[in-house]
Amino acid sequence: MEKKKKLLKILVIEDEVDFYNALKIRLENWGYEVIGAIIDGVDGLRLARFSFPDLIILDIMLPKMDGFMVAMFLKFDKKYKHIPIIILSARCQASDIKLGKDIGVDSYITKPFKSEELLGKIRELLGVL
DSSP: OOOOOOOOEEEEEEOOHHHHHHHHHHHHHTTOEEEEEEOOHHHHHHHHHHHOOSEEEEOSSOSSSOHHHHHHHHHTSTTTTTSOEEEEESOOOHHHHHHHHHHTOSEEEESSOOHHHHHHHHHHHHTOO
């Protein structure tokens, strides 16, 4: 009996329904398991801690707790700091990108984005080039 290859798990923390659904389909077509839902920052943080994903794609502008706070709670906790985080946001000011870097996010990609750029960054961070 052939063992089924374990899919790498990506958590998407996003509150815009259409964007989430499009991204989920794209990630699944690339061969990743997608967890998450259209959620706020508090639930996103809770889900990250519960599910231990291989990578997180995180929006900044979320209800209840913004993406910077979510990233900070994860990156400042030794149990979760190893999980790569890609911020995927429409906010493109230099101060936002610097804050992401200061918090320890692994990549900051602005919307609109090129699919190849996102896929390349995911593969790089997961070590599957």
